[in-house]
Structure formats: structure tokens, C-alpha cells
Amino acid sequence: MTQIPLAERIRPTNLTEYLSQSHLVGEKGALRNHILNGTIPSFILWGPPGTGKTTLAEIIAQESQRPFYKLSAINSGVKDIREVIDKAKNAGGIFTQKNPILFIDEIHRFSKSQQDSLLGAVERGWITLIGATTENPSFEVIPALLSRCQVYVLDAFSKDELVQLLHRALTTDKYLKEKQIELQETDALLRISGGDARKLLNIFELVINSQNEPKITITNEMVLDQVSSNPARYDKTGEQHYDIISAFIKSIRGSDPNASVYWLARMIExxxxxxxxxxxxxxxxxxDIGNANPTALIMANNTFQAVSTIGYPESRIILSQCAIYLATSIKSNASYLAIGNAQKIVKQTGDLSVPLGLRNSPTKLMKELGYxxxxxxxxxxxxxxxFNEFLPKEISGTTLFEPGNNPREKSQREFLEKRWGKHYNYGSNKE
Incomplete structure (x- = not known):
């Protein structure tokens, strides 16, 4: 038995073996020509855990035959960055056509000063930077660095791709090939993995190693038994990251302050x-609250600002106060539904003309044209x-916003009914 995890043992080494992200590395993928031509730009790979960000970076270095340097933002500082940049300059940089690649995992965890230390090397072409992140780069990567990089989004693995990955493990891994394994059911494996290929393979290997029989038949019941008896620890870099935050948000939406604080504590710990x-x-x-209680948005924004300023451990108190406030607030998703309705109309109807009465008329000609x-x-x-007609005539009278059934939004409905009458169908008897 080897100590090397299954996910590492069957990690792809070339584009042919790389299963997913066809929109990036498929025949018409945005990155494929860059890789094959060797014209690799600096870029950020943004996607959920277990979608192949590290693997893709390593394949790119292999395919383009470039020196490859790897740092993790969790345990690297400015000193480490500068050391790698110095090595990269000596290995290639401006002296060859093939810049060394510097791969930084979890780049969103770098501070501003750490990200600043990359700017000169990227701008001068001493390195080609590939960053990997599970967080939105627009929030976590400084604008100066983001402007020098492309951003490519990776998708979670599809069901077919995950099943294909399991069969590849059974047919290519030399340790699994020594066992008699029948993959009878996959639903539990797929559901627990949540599209995370690394998590899928870790669970798969856990289940197999728990069996001592010469022939192993993988069933949903077996998988669920093993997962429940071997609960995964919270992993802020992947594993339960999305599951816990999902439970936290749903607890607040469901107006349960007790569960909200519990899941908050899980994340903090x-x-x-x-x-x-x-x-x-x-x-x-x-x-989820919106205009039912507009103060909730102010409270949450102040919490974000406070947390950004104060830090741990005091921030846990501020987060708890906000979570409890939001959980015990009246709920409404009317604003969320309204913008969704509006975007749907825009996609269906295209660029409808602005009514003449609403158009700006800064010139004499525009006034003569009726603007x-x-x-x-x-x-x-x-x-x-x-009364004015504010919508294009093609969709006149289309109601996009429906106030929710709570005191504040009921008053909004009354306000709208008095002003718009039946034009937007805001009747006081509507719930």
C-alpha cells in the first residue's frame, strides 16, 4: 500500500488525459492555442476546489517546456516570492523566449504587499504568473495585478466526467488494479463529492481501503456508512468549504439564529x-431580506468594514451579532426576483428603444427631433x-417588481397602487 493519495497517483500529465474544462483546453478552448503555441499569458484560474487548477498549471508548464516554480499562499511570504523571481530571472525571463512559470496556489490569500511584489516581474516578463483561487479575483486580487492577468473560470466536474474519472482510477492505478472492485452504484460518491474531483477520489479510496474482502462491490450504502464514520474536518481550502457556508446561509435564510451561530463557529474554528x-x-x-428590512444591508456592510479593519479574534463577536440580526429579520427576496425578471425581459426583447420623452436633449437638433x-x-x-411611460412601448405595463408580504413591502404596494393604479397591476388584495 502506498502513502501517496489516489488523486495524486492518477493526476493527468498532458492535455489528452485532462478530462474537464473543454471550454478552456478543448479543440476550441480559450487556452489551448496559447498552450500549443507556447504563447502563455499571465492568468488567474478561478473555480471550485477539485476542478484541476494545479494540474492544468503543471500540464501547461510541461507542454510548453518551461521552468516551473510553485508557491502556496498559505505558507509563503514576500521573501519566498523574491527568491523564486531571482531564480526565474536566471532560468529564463528576458533572456529566452520561454519565461519560467510561477504558479501560486490560493493567490487570494496573499496580502496586498505580497501581491505587489509580483507586479514588476510580471510586467517585465521575468515570469509568467499562473494564480489559482476559489474566490472571486475581483475581490481578492489587487487591481494592478488583475489588470496584468487574464481570468479563466473553471467549472465543477459534470456527472459523466466524475464517473469517467472513477473508471480511469480503476483501470490505470496499479494498486487498484490488483483488487477485484465492482463499481455497482455511484450516486452517493457523486453527491458527496459535489463536483470536486479530488474529494471524489479521496472518498473512493477511503471506501476501498475500509474493505478486507478479496472482492469489493461499491454501493451507495457502503459509501454513506464510511463517510458517516469518518467525518471530514472543515477544510478552508476545499473539502467542506462550500458545504459549511451553504449551511450557514440557509440557516440565516431560514430564520434560525442557533444554527446560524453554530455554522459560523465551525467556520471560525x-x-x-x-x-x-x-x-x-x-x-x-x-x-433574502432586501426592502423588508433595509437596515439589514447597512448592518451587513458595516460588519464587512469592521471585520476588514479589526481582524480575529474580536471579529467573531461582530460576525455573530450580524448573523443573529439577519437570521431574526423579516425575509423577502422581492428585489432578487425583480432583477431576475428584468434581465429575462432584456434577453428576450434585446435593445428596445428609449422612449423619446426620456431621452436627453442637450442639442438643438435633438430637441427638434422630439427628445x-x-x-x-x-x-x-x-x-x-x-404619470409618464418609463418603459419601452413594447413592454409597457410589464410588472417586474412584486412587493413581498411583510409590513414594509405592503406599504410599498400601497404607495405603488396609489400612483400607478392598474398600469402595473398593483392591487391591494394581492399577496
Whole structure:
């Protein structure tokens, strides 16, 4: 038995073996020609855990025959970066056509000063930077570095790709080939993995190693038994990262402050990025509470700012206060549904013309063409309201926003009914 994990033993070494991300490395993939031609730009790979970010970086270095340097943002500092850049300059950089590749795993965990230390090397071409992150680069990578890099998004593995990966493990790994293994059911493996290929292979190997019989038949029941008896620890770099944050958000949405604080504690004890937690609560405050309690958004935003300033351990108290406030707040997803409805209409109808009365008329010609005609300035009328047609005529009267059934949004419905009558169908009897 080897101590090397299965995921590492069957890691792909070339593009042919690389199973997923056809939109990047398939026949018409955005990265494929760069790889084959050797014209590799600096870029960030953004995607969930276990989607092949590290593997792809290693394959790119192999295919392009470039020196490859690897750092992890968890245990590397500015000194480590500078040492690698010096090595890279000596190995290639401006002196050859093939810049060395510097791969930084979890680049979102680098501080601003650490990211700043990469700018000169990237700009001067001493290195080709490939960063990997599970977080949105727009939030976690400094603008100066982001502007020098392309961003490529990786997708979670599909069901077919995960099944294919399991069969590849059975047919190519020399240790598994020595066993009699029948893959009878895969649903539990796929469901628990959540599209994370590394997690899938770890669970698969765990289940196989738990059996002493000469012939092993993998069933859903067997998988669930092993997972429940070997609970995974919270892993902020992958494994349960998405499961725990999902449970946290759903607990707040479901108005359960006890569960909300429990899952918050799980993340804090697991070393989760506190700003990540605060950012998710900020999103929830608008998506799941919205105008039912507008103060929730202010509270969440102040929490994010406070956490960004104060840090651990005091931030745990601020996060707890915000989580409890959001959990015990009235809920409404009316704003979330409204923008979804509006985007759907835009996709269906395209670029509809702006009504003439709403158009700006800064020139004489525009005024002669009728720009701004018939527009009624609201403040010239009683109640600061005058009926205008604000939507394109093709979708006139289309109701996109439906107030929720809570005190604050009921008052919004009454406000809209008084002003718009039946034009937008805001009847007081609607729930």
C-alpha cells in the first residue's frame, strides 16, 4: 500500500488525459492555442476546489517546456516570492523566449504587499504568473495585478466526467488494479463529492481501503456508512468549504439564529477567511431580506468594514451579532426576483428603444427631433408624481417588481397602487 493519495497517483500529465474544462483546453478552448503555441499569458484560474487548477498549471508548464516554480499562499511570504523571481530571472525571463512559470496556489490569500511584489516581474516578463483561487479575483486580487492577468473560470466536474474519472482510477492505478472492485452504484460518491474531483477520489479510496474482502462491490450504502464514520474536518481550502457556508446561509435564510451561530463557529474554528463570511452575509442581506428590512444591508456592510479593519479574534463577536440580526429579520427576496425578471425581459426583447420623452436633449437638433417631449417633471405636480411611460412601448405595463408580504413591502404596494393604479397591476388584495 502506498502513502501517496489516489488523486495524486492518477493526476493527468498532458492535455489528452485532462478530462474537464473543454471550454478552456478543448479543440476550441480559450487556452489551448496559447498552450500549443507556447504563447502563455499571465492568468488567474478561478473555480471550485477539485476542478484541476494545479494540474492544468503543471500540464501547461510541461507542454510548453518551461521552468516551473510553485508557491502556496498559505505558507509563503514576500521573501519566498523574491527568491523564486531571482531564480526565474536566471532560468529564463528576458533572456529566452520561454519565461519560467510561477504558479501560486490560493493567490487570494496573499496580502496586498505580497501581491505587489509580483507586479514588476510580471510586467517585465521575468515570469509568467499562473494564480489559482476559489474566490472571486475581483475581490481578492489587487487591481494592478488583475489588470496584468487574464481570468479563466473553471467549472465543477459534470456527472459523466466524475464517473469517467472513477473508471480511469480503476483501470490505470496499479494498486487498484490488483483488487477485484465492482463499481455497482455511484450516486452517493457523486453527491458527496459535489463536483470536486479530488474529494471524489479521496472518498473512493477511503471506501476501498475500509474493505478486507478479496472482492469489493461499491454501493451507495457502503459509501454513506464510511463517510458517516469518518467525518471530514472543515477544510478552508476545499473539502467542506462550500458545504459549511451553504449551511450557514440557509440557516440565516431560514430564520434560525442557533444554527446560524453554530455554522459560523465551525467556520471560525476551521480558520475560514472572516471577510469571506462577512461578504456572504452582505449578499444575503440584499438577496433574502432586501426592502423588508433595509437596515439589514447597512448592518451587513458595516460588519464587512469592521471585520476588514479589526481582524480575529474580536471579529467573531461582530460576525455573530450580524448573523443573529439577519437570521431574526423579516425575509423577502422581492428585489432578487425583480432583477431576475428584468434581465429575462432584456434577453428576450434585446435593445428596445428609449422612449423619446426620456431621452436627453442637450442639442438643438435633438430637441427638434422630439427628445424630451411630453416628459412631466415629477416635482411640478401634487405629491411629486406625474404619470409618464418609463418603459419601452413594447413592454409597457410589464410588472417586474412584486412587493413581498411583510409590513414594509405592503406599504410599498400601497404607495405603488396609489400612483400607478392598474398600469402595473398593483392591487391591494394581492399577496
Amino acid at each position: 476551521g480558520g475560514e477567511d472572516l471577510k469571506f463570511i462577512a461578504r456572504r452575509m452582505l449578499i444575503l442581506a440584499s438577496e 424630451g417631449d411630453d416628459y412631466k417633471y415629477a416635482h411640478d405636480f401634487n405629491g411629486n408624481f406625474a
